Amino acid sequence: MTRESFLNPVEDSVPKVDDEIAVGEDLDFQRRWWRFEKLVWTVFLIVIVCDLAGLFGRGWLAKAEASTPDRALIVDYERIERANTPSTMTLRFGPAAIRNGHVQFHVSDAVVRDLGAQRIAPQPSTSTPGRGGISYVVPVTAAPAAVQIQLQPAAPGRYTFKIQLADAAPITRRVLVLP
């Protein structure tokens, strides 16, 4: 393999153009660089398309929905989050979830600790820690009803959260938090 001309120190050995002008040009290196630039711009274009589609969060592909079989609880969340960026998880309750004017649900610690739950709206009437999470009771008049949890993950990673209505099977999902 020939030694690239730009490796030569800047002195009389600097490659001359037409044996006249000492420039130190290396057209082979430059052509390789142009190919690299094309590759980089292709990657940039892919990044933009992925971002527009929501593959890096905050978009169509990032939004997800999970529900219990009877749709008593529907969770709207983002499967791809970004660290230190606010987002909202919405819990929608059907008629089967409402008992005696209340809904009672349990969220795992991951929602608070890993996904960084900042606040819950409306304010629950009771919040009880235990069973690896927090149980909330929220007064509800009639279905449909919704509770919103404001999230702001502190650190990147892959986290599993659980949300469960009282006496029902839990909804378990994973969230990827990007840096």
Next chain:
Amino acid sequence: MDTILRATAGYFILLLVVRVLARRAGSQMTLFEFVLVFLIGGVIILATLGPDRSVTNCTCAVIAVASLHRFVSWAKSRSPRIGAIVDGTPIVIVQGGEWREDVLKGMGVRREGVVAAARMHGIGSSSDIQYAVLERNGGITVMTRS
């Protein structure tokens, strides 16, 4: 720790983006390019500092970026290959009075830009240009027929 990592990522991302942009962004900066540089710089600052706007964090970020820059400068001085990757190499645009169209296209340089550089050298006609070299810093050196 996070700040240092973010500053390192920000520095190299910025270095790559500026490097793959047209070389003339360096010395012949237009108002349009000023907007670009300030906007990119501002966005990188947000990502580097994160939610922590404390003096401690800002100081650490500044020191980290300065150290990285010093390190890259040292690496450039030790290795011409790294110098070529970071800064590029001079490239001849006009050779013996002939325009190198592939270089013009590849570098995104217009003939008008070269002629403008020639005027700054007191050369009135493009036919008088014997050699034109796009330098590492984005400047264009023009030589006439002797």
